[in-house]
Amino acid sequence: MKLIKKYLLPLFMFLIFESAAIALWITKDNIFYLFNFSYIGVSVSVGLLLIIEKKGYARRAVQLLVGIYMLIYLGLIRGENMQIEGFWYYLFTGVFEAATIHYAVAKIFGPLIFGRGWCGYACWTAMILDFLPYKVPQGPRKKLGWIRYITFALSFAFVSLLFLSQVGGIERIMFWAFIIGNIIYYAVGISMAFIFKDNRAFCKYFCPVAVFLKPMSFFSLFRVKCKKDRCVNCGKCKSVCPMDVDVTDNSRKRKNGTECILCLECVKNCPKNAL
Ligand code: SF4
C-alpha cells in the first residue's frame, strides 16, 4: 500500500496520457496517436519515478526525451509544425490534428492540471537554453513581459496573411516556417540568456506560448506549496528559482506564480523540507 502511494503520481500521469492515446487512436482512427501519447506518457512517468528516487538528472532526462522527439521526429521528419504558427494554421483549416491537439493537451487545457510542466519538462527551446550557464538569474526581473504579446500577435498575423493572400504550397511554407522559426527562437533565446544573464529570459519576456500558459496555469492543480510551520524564511528557495517565483506564498496570486515551471529546484534546496 505504501509502495502504491509512493508511485501514485507517475501511475496517474501514465494513465492520463494512455487514456488520451487510446481515445485519440480510436476517434481519429490513426495509430500514430497511440504511439505518440504513449511515448510522451512513458517519458513523463519515468521522469517522475526518477524524481521520486531523487535522481538529480530526472528533469533534464525527460526534457531531452520529449524535446528531441518533438523537434526531430515530429517537426523535422514528419513535417508537423508544432510551433504556435502550426497551431494557428491547423485552427484556420479546421483540422483537429498535430499542433492543435498538442496545444490543447500541453499548453491550453493541460496546464489546468500540471501548470507549466511543459516548460520544465518538455519544451525543445528550453531544452537547449537550460544548457547555458545562467541557471539562476543574475539580476532582478525586467518589465519586458509585454514583448510576448507582440510575438503572439505577429505569429497570428503571419498565418492570417498566408491564408488571406491565398498563396500556394502553404503546407511547404509551414514546414520551412518551423525550421526558420526554431532557428530564430534559438538565436534570440541564447542571445537573451547572455544579455540578461538569465537562461530563461526568453521564456519570461519573448515566448508567445506563455500567453496561453500563464492564465491557464493560474488554476493549476499541481503546485509547489510551503508548509509554513517548517519555513524559517531563509530565502534559499527564491534564490535558486529560475523563474523568480515567491514560492513561500501559498496564494494563487503569489509573485510570478504563473511562471513556475515545476522544476523543483526550490524543493531540493529547502533546508527545512518545507516545500
Ligand atoms: S515559455 Fe516558451 S520557450 Fe519557455 S519553456 Fe515555455 S514554451 Fe518553451
Ligand code: SF4
Ligand atoms: S528554503 Fe525552505 S525554509 Fe527557506 S524560505 Fe524557502 S521554504 Fe522557507
Ligand code: SF4
Ligand atoms: S524553483 Fe520552485 S517555484 Fe521556482 S520554478 Fe522551480 S518549482 Fe517553481
